[in-house]
Amino acid sequence: MIKTVHNRGFRFLATPTVQVVAPTSPDPNVENNEKNVVGRPDQNYTVDMRRLDSVDDGRKFFRDRPTIAVLPFEKLGHDVRLEVLSKAVSYELILELSRLRWLYVIARDSSFRFDPANYDFNEVRQSLNADYVLTGAMEILGNKSVVDLELFSTLDGRVIWMDRRRGTLDDLMTLRGTIAAQVVSALEVWLQTEEVSRTASMATEQLDAWSAYHRGLNYMYRFNKQDNARATALFQQAIKADVSFARAYAGLSFTHYQNAFLNYVPDLLVERKNARQAAEKGFEIDPLDPFVNLSIGRASLMWGDFVNAQSWLERSRSLSPNYALAKFNIGLLKLLFGDSHACEENVRSALLLSPLDPLKYGMLCTLGIAYLVRGEYKEASLYCTQGASEPNAHIHIHAVAAAACHLAGNQKAAARWAAKVNKVKPENYRQQLFQKYPFYDKPMYKILHAAFEDLSI
Structure with a gap:
């Protein structure tokens, strides 16, 4: 059928036949059919341009993640440096947002067609299929810049x-x-919160994979047994709706991890295995997702495999250099090794990147323990108390806050936090706590153990 001709290319040897297809009558519901014909007029290929342009809420394509457009920034003033800086910041935002595996980002050649000082959000939605728009304004005052x-x-x-x-x-x-x-x-915090609110009025059984996943995240970060069970069911629903949804497996791994970490279920070994298996399944689907890689690292940490955990956590951070959750977990791992300064560097970076993070309580408490390792008990008690006072802080955080306050000499606060722990703690709680936080730093272990003994924790 095909022959290769040296230095020329390919030659088709078969004799072609021509088949004439009679054109059908034009669709009376489509205006200007003649203008919408692709190719020769006698070919029966018509395109309804109105359907292609339709991007209302009833659009037909499968929405597996939101879409964002970054518009050019408005320049306030006449400083010549604004021309360079405004474009540079917009380009950098597009670059960094494109690293997020759960978000579609419109290319700058399309989004930069809009005038930042004069645009209509309806036109942006219809032209770019964007669910969200990020824009702003820039001003230079002397050697300072202001970005709104x-x-x-x-x-x-x-x-x-x-x-x-x-x-x-x-x-x-x-x-x-x-x-x-x-x-x-x-944006990781605000966009995901908005995605949850968009489907808040929908019944659970009506949720698609993406919506079920985000509602699951909302429950998962509440850190209690009942909501964690709800999150597990929602992640399973998301997986059932889309078996190739890697992040749903990562979320499922997190809920199994939480079951084991906070003793929600009696068989902790099964939960540890489930956490690992779910994370590995997510990795099979999308090995480049930072959340998936982090889930494997966290599961490895739960098994006491610190070397493997560090490798996975570092991989997660390399995939998304500004991933606050990866930096926090790396900081926690450094703390368990006894490197309080490396811990502080990573955790402070995580807090700077995500000051409203749902795991802020853990970040603050980890920072407090870093001060405990250095014997700076007053600073430690301040950070641990802040962490324990954050929404969704759990029993382990309260226990560490009690110990930090005790070591800092604030016995009233220590007694208050200890009472919260002793009210709900299971049997052999102290042993279980040190299994969750296996400090390689033996002096630190002895100091905390003595503090818990004094507080009857």
Whole structure:
């Protein structure tokens, strides 16, 4: 059928036949059919352009993740540096957002067609199929820059999040990278919260895979037995609806991890195995998802395999350098090894990137333990108390806060936190706690053990 001709290419040897297909009558419901014909007029290929342009809430394609467009930033003032800086920040935001595996990002060649000072959100939605738009304005005052940011929904034009970032112009590369990193981490919290609220009125059985996953995250981060069970069911529902949904497996791994870490179920060994298996299944589907890689690292940590855990956590961070949860877990691992300074560096970075993180209580408490390792008990008690006072802080956080306050000499606060722990603790709680936090630093272990003994924890 095909012959290769040296230095020329390919030659088709078969004799072609021509088949004439009679055109059908034009669709009376489609205006200007003649203009919508692709190819020759006698070919029967018509395209309903109105259907292609339709991007309303009834759009037909499968929405497996939200879509965001980053518009160019409005330039306030006439400083010539604004032209470079405004584009640089927008480009950096697109680059960093594109690392997020759960988000579609419109290419800049499309999103930059809009005038940042004069655009209509309906037009953005219809032209780009974008669910959300991130835009803002920039101003230079001397050697300082001011960046105003705005995230809004194209569904109704409602502002979801606004912020203002300031910096110096001494190093433009560092400035644009810092702004992008902090904004991306903030959007991870706000966008996922918005995704949950969009389906809040829907019955559970009506949720698609994406919506079930996000509702599961909402329950998962409440850190109690009942809501963790709800989250497990929702992740399983998401997997049933889409067996190739890697992040749903990562979420399922997290709930099994939580069952074992907080003793929600009697058979902790089964939960540890389930956490590992779910994470590995997610990795089979998408080996480049940071959340999936982090889940394997966390599961390895639960088995006491610190070397393997560190490898997976570092891989998660390399896939998404500004992933606050990866930095936090790396900091926790460094703490267990006794490296309080490396712990502090990673945890402070995580807090800077995600100041509203649902795991903020754990970040603050881990930072407090780093001060405990160095014998700085007053600072330790401050951070541990802040962590224990955060929403969703669990029994282990309360126990560490009690010990830190006791060591700092604040016996009243120590007694209050200890009472919360002793009210709900299971048998052999102290032994279980040190299984969750297997400190390699033996002096630290002895100090905490003595504090728990004094507080009858």
